[in-house]
Structures are given as structure tokens and as C-alpha cells.
Amino acid sequence: MTAIATNTLESINPATGxxxxxxxxxxxxxxxxxxxxxxxxxxxxxxxxxxxRLRLMRPIADRLIxxxxxxxxxxxxxxxxxxxEAQGEATYGASKFESELVSAFEAFQPExxxxxxxxxxxxxxxxxxSAAITPWNFPMLMPQQCILPSLMAGNCVIFKPSEETPLVGxxxxxxxxxxxxxxxxxxxxxxxxxxxxxxxxxxxxxAFTGSREVGAKILTACGPDLKRVVLxxxxxxxxxxxxxxxxxxxxxxQNSFRNSGQVCVxxxxxxxxxxxxxxxxxxxxxxxxxxxxxDPTDETVKIGPMVSSMQRDIVLAQLKQALKDGAVxxxxxxxxxxxxxxxxxxxxxxxxQIMHDETFGPICCIQRFTGDEEAxxxxxxxxxxxxxxxxxxxxxxxxxxxxxxxxxxxxxxxCGGSEGTPWVGACQSGYGYHSGRDGHRQFTQVRVxxxxxxxxxxxx
Ligand code: NAD
Numbered sequence: 001m002t003a004i005a006t007n008t009l010e011s012i013n014p015a016t017g018x019x020x021x022x023x024x025x026x027x028x029x030x031x032x033x034x035x036x037x038x039x040x041x042x043x044x045x046x047x048x049x050x051x052x053r054l055r056l057m058r059p060i061a062d063r064l065i066x067x068x069x070x071x072x073x074x075x076x077x078x079x080x081x082x083x084x085e086a087q088g089e090a091t092y093g094a095s096k097f098e099s100e101l102v103s104a105f106e107a108f109q110p111e112x113x114x115x116x117x118x119x120x121x122x123x124x125x126x127x128x129x130s131a132a133i134t135p136w137n138f139p140m141l142m143p144q145q146c147i148l149p150s151l152m153a154g155n156c157v158i159f160k161p162s163e164e165t166p167l168v169g170x171x172x173x174x175x176x177x178x179x180x181x182x183x184x185x186x187x188x189x190x191x192x193x194x195x196x197x198x199x200x201x202x203x204x205x206x207a208f209t210g211s212r213e214v215g216a217k218i219l220t221a222c223g224p225d226l227k228r229v230v231l232x233x234x235x236x237x238x239x240x241x242x243x244x245x246x247x248x249x250x251x252x253x254q255n256s257f258r259n260s261g262q263v264c265v266x267x268x269x270x271x272x273x274x275x276x277x278x279x280x281x282x283x284x285x286x287x288x289x290x291x292x293x294x295d296p297t298d299e300t301v302k303i304g305p306m307v308s309s310m311q312r313d314i315v316l317a318q319l320k321q322a323l324k325d326g327a328v329x330x331x332x333x334x335x336x337x338x339x340x341x342x343x344x345x346x347x348x349x350x351x352x353q354i355m356h357d358e359t360f361g362p363i364c365c366i367q368r369f370t371g372d373e374e375a376x377x378x379x380x381x382x383x384x385x386x387x388x389x390x391x392x393x394x395x396x397x398x399x400x401x402x403x404x405x406x407x408x409x410x411x412x413x414x415c416g417g418s419e420g421t422p423w424v425g426a427c428q429s430g431y432g433y434h435s436g437r438d439g440h441r442q443f444t445q446v447r448v449x450x451x452x453x454x455x456x457x458x459x460x
Contacts, residue, residue: 002163002191002308009189011167014080014305014338015296023166026188028197031158034186035201038129038156041183046126046154053152054105060179061101064094071140071171078165079136080304080338081259082296093140097148100435103420104152107440110460119453121460124444126154127228128204133195133218135210136164136307137262137360140172145423146207146230147176147185149440155205156184160198162210163191164307196221204228205443212358212384212428219431230432230442232425234358235264235386237415238379240400241280242372242392243273246412250391251283255414256364257291257342260303262311264429265387265408265415268359269348270366271375277368281346284364285330291342305338306361312338315361319343322354327365350381358384372396376403385427387415407433 003010004025011020026034048056064071072090075081081089111122132146143159150157161169166189173187188194195214199206199221208218209232222229241250255267272280296304306312316335322345323329332343340362348355348367355365369375379388380403388406390397397411407424408415417423422436432442451458 002166004163004191009163009166011078011165013077014307014309015077020074020077021167023170023189025190026194028190028193031188031194031197031201034158034188035129035203037183038158038186039202041181042126042129042154042156045151045156045181045184048154050105050108050152050154053154054101056179057101057151058098060176061094061098063175063178064097065091067171067175068094071168074168074171075139075165076296076304078167079139079307080296082301082304083299084302085259086296089138089141093144097144100144100148101152103437104149104440107149107437108153108444114453117453118450119455119457120448120450123447123449123460124153124441125447127443127445128155129202130155130157130205130207130443131198131203132157132159133198133206133208133210134159134161134169136162137259137264139165139168142209143169143172145232145434146209149434150205150207150443151176151180151185152440153443155443156186158186158188158198158203160188160190160195163189199227205230207434207443208232210234215431230434231430232264232423232434233386233429233431234360234384235266235406235425235429236268236356236358236382236384237265237387237389237406238269238271238382238404239267239388240375240379240390240392241270241272241276242375242390242396242400243275244393244396245273245276245391247276247280247283247391249412251280251287253389253391253414254287254291255389257288257303257362260306260340261315261362262307262360266360267389268363268365269355269379270364271369271378272366273375274368274370277366281330281344281366284366285344288331288342288344288364293339293341303342303362306340307338309338311360312340315340315359315363318354318357318359318361319345319363322348322352322363322365325352327352327354332362350378356382372400376400380405383428386425386429389413389415
């Protein structure tokens with residue numbers, strides 16, 4: 001939670017209301033000078049070459065591992081993420097830093113293609129200066145996914161962390177800046193005014209992770225200058241539970257409550273085959289009651305508060321409307337301070353707004369269907385397309401999964417792919433994507449240089 005004063009951003013612990021710390025607010029009219037500094041620094045940074053940048057950035061991994069517990073504690077105090085999840089985010093991010101660097105290094109290697117007449121070399125060059133504008137729900141991982149490949153590609157980065165989590169953003173940037181040359185990674189603190197000024201400035205790429213609404217604004221703002229964008233946006237993920245599913249496993253996915261439901265690939269809609277619905281719904285309710293909620297610094301607690309009173313109110317308004325429209329409250333629904341109990345609603349239908357808008361809170365909505373065709377139609381009736389899951393006999397579930405529109409679908413598991421696969425938002429959940437070889441390459445400009453095949457092969 002934050003309070004914005006004239007010159008400072010105050011970070012407030014959503015569990016206690018205490019001030020965690022402050023950062024200076026970056027005046028929006030100073031952003032063009034920050035961009036100029038990055039443009040100057042980018043020349044030498046790019047000239048280091050891929051090997052030079054890899055050598056320089058590799059030691060960051062060990063340092064991140066050292067500070068991960070402290071960053072984890074900061075994540076808990078700034079945004080209320082439970083201790084196991086916050087420590088997990090920081091430790092996972094730190095442990096992946098080196099392998100992601102190497103993966104980007106490999107993705108950016110020049111590539112040769114030839115036919116009988118021509119030898120061509122595909123270079124993946126830097127774009128110049130990029131912005132990394134990120135949300136609060138994974139305040140270390142989301143920045144890392146936007147910053148690391150961009151730096152490896154030879155871009156300089158201007159990083160604007162969410163105004164809800166400026167201290168985690170600052171701590172992360174400070175670690176990188178122990179190793180990076182001056183001006184290669186700079187930080188801008190603030191909210192939408194600073195975001196807008198950064199997008200409007202003389203930069204070459206905006207790597208944004210956040211809501212669909214802000215993503216659309218950024219795309220529009222980048223239009224006149226045809227600035228490159230990579231937008232990873234919100235979701236409204238569906239879980240389909242087929243008649244032949246292991247219902248205990250499906251009810252155990254419990255992807256609706258992690259981080260108090262404040263996860264882009266949270267399961268916000270569950271569609272269950274009518275014939276198994278009673279048993280499945282009872283199981284979900286039973287398992288939901290096992291989630292321990294409370295002080296996020298208590299290591300036995302699984303979910304803490306919402307990030308802010310504003311986010312809490314958005315979720316409660318959706319819940320209230322759904323109940324008014326006829327949804328059945330099966331458990332949860334209570335609220336105190338910034339906490340919302342893990343909540344299960346059954347009897348949901350697409351006449352209810354809660355089945356369409358991203359909720360971003362600990363509310364699991366269940367609707368019944370009859371037959372695969374109806375399940376597919378319901379799951380696809382959304383402008384979003386981030387993740388999804390299908391539980392059922394493997395081939396049956398695969399047949400259903402291939403008819404779904406999201407960029408990532410899990411079968412008898414969550415939507416996350418194996419090592420090296422990109423993180424893909426399809427439809428209005430993304431515009432471009434990141435991670436993996438193909439994701440890393442979106443931070444580069446491809447250039448093709450060709451020579452007659454009979455001429456000597458030059459050094460690249
Ligand atoms: P948000 O869109 O409100 O804000 C994201 C960032 O954009 C913040 O840093 C904010 O200050 C900045 N911003 C706001 N208005 C701006 C503007 N006009 N121009 C430029 N920058 C601006 O999102 P949030 O509330 O911080 O995060 C939650 C959203 O992020 C959810 O929709 C969630 O699904 C999404 N998300 C998506 C992914 C993914 O991988 N697809 C991952 C995490 C979060």
C-alpha cells in the first residue's frame with residue numbers, strides 16, 4: 001500500500017498499516033534527462049558485446065542469492081505476501097538469474113542461413129533504451145523478466161516498479177547496480193504520471209507487465225512513434241473439470257487463493273461437468289477451509305491481506321454483486337481490515353459480471369456445464385487469454401485443451417510450461433510475450449546481413 005506525497009512515496013504494510021519505508025518520487029519532468037543518460041550509457045554497454053555483458057552480469061546471481069531472504073522479507077512487509085511465498089519468489093528469482101542470463105546469451109547469438117546463392121547472418125541487436133514498467137504482485141520476478149533479457153541484449157533499462165512496492169524494486173535495482181556501469185539501469189519511482197512520462201519519452205521499447213487497461217493505454221501512447229512494446233497483461237483463467245477427471249486432484253489445484261488470488265494466472269473460473277459437480281464442489285469447499293489466513297510474517301500462514309484497501313474494495317464489490325445476482329456463498333466471504341477470507345461461490349453463470357472481469361482476489365467461482373462443447377464455449381467467452389487448465393483423462397483433456405484460446409494451458413496441472421518455454425498471454429492478455437528463447441528475442445532488433453555464397457565466410 002502506498003501514500004504519495006509531493007516528493008516521496010511512502011510504502012505502507014497492508015497487514016499492519018505501518019510505514020515500511022520511503023523513496024523519493026521522481027519528478028515526471030526529470031525523466032527525459034534520465035533517458036538521455038541511458039542513451040549515452042547504452043553505447044558502451046552495447047559495445048561490450050554479449051560475452052562482455054555475460055561476464056559482467058554473472059556475479060549478480062550470487063549476490064542476489066545472498067540478499068534473497070531480505071528481499072523476501074521486504075515483499076511480505078510491502079505487499080502482504082505470505083512468508084513462504086515471498087521467500088519462494090525471491091529465492092526462485094535469484095536461483096534462476098544465471099540460467100536466464102545464459103538462456104538470453106544463447107538466444108541472441110548470430111544465426112547463419114544459406115541457400116545456393118546467398119549466405120545470410122541474422123543478428124539480434126540491441127534496440128536502445130527500454131522501459132520496464134511492472135506490477136506489485138510479483139515485485140521481484142516481474143521486473144527480472146523485463147530487465148534481464150533487455151540488459152543482456154545490450155539495451156539500457158529505465159525501471160519503474162509499481163508504486164505499491166517501490167522498496168523491493170529499489171532493493172533489486174541496487175543489487176544489479178553494484179555490478180552494472182553507471183546509467184545502464186536507472187530507476188524511476190512513481191505511479192501513472194511517471195509511467196506515462198516514461199512511455200512518452202525518447203525510448204525504444206516498453207516492456208510492461210500489468211493490467212489490460214493500462215496495457216491498452218501504453219499501446220495507444222506508443223502508436224504515433226511506432227515504439228516497440230512487449231505487454232504481459234491480466235487474465236481470467238478457467239479450469240475445466242471433465243467427467244473423467246480425478247476430482248480430488250482437480251480440487252487440490254487450489255490456484256484461486258495463492259497470494260490472496262492476486263496472481264495473473266489465478267483460477268478465477270471453474271467449469272465442472274454437471275454429473276460430478278456436487279462431489280467436486282464439496283471437495284473444493286473442504287480444501288478451501290484448510291487455507292490458513294493471517295499475519296503474513298507467521299511462517300505457517302498461507303495467505304495474508306490484500307495489497308491495499310483499494311484492491312480489497314474492488315474484490316468486495318465484485319463479490320457483493322455476484323451474491324446479489326444469485327451466486328451461492330459456500331464458504332468464506334468475511335472481511336476484516338485488508339483481509340478477505342478465501343471464498344467459494346457456486347451456482348455462477350455468465351450473466352454475472354464476476355465471470356467476466358478480472359477479480360484479482362481470493363474468490364473461486366464455480367459454474368456447471370454439460371458436454372465438452374459447452375465447457376469450451378464458456379471458457380473461451382472472454383477477451384482474456386493468459387492461462388487455463390483442463391482436468392480429465394489425458395487424451396480427452398488434450399482434445400479439449402486444443403480448442404481453448406489461452407496462451408498456456410495445463411492438463412491435469414497448472415498452466416506453467418517446462419523450463420525454457422515462454423510465458424504467453426494470448427488474445428487481450430498479451431501483445432508479445434517474454435521468457436524462453438523466443439521471449440528473450442523480443443528485446444532485440446533482428447538485422448540480416450547477406451553475402452554471395454561463393455565469397456569467403458567472414459567473421460561475424
Ligand atoms: P497496473 O496496470 O495498474 O500497473 C502496472 C504498472 O503500470 C505500475 O507500475 C503502474 O504504476 C504503471 N502505470 C499505471 N498507469 C500507467 C500509464 N498510463 N502508463 C504507464 N504506466 C502506468 O497493474 P497492477 O495493479 O500493478 O498489477 C496487477 C495486474 O497485472 C493484473 O491485471 C495482473 O493480471 C497483471 N499481471 C500480469 C502478469 C502476466 O504475466 N501476464 C503478471 C503479473 C501481473
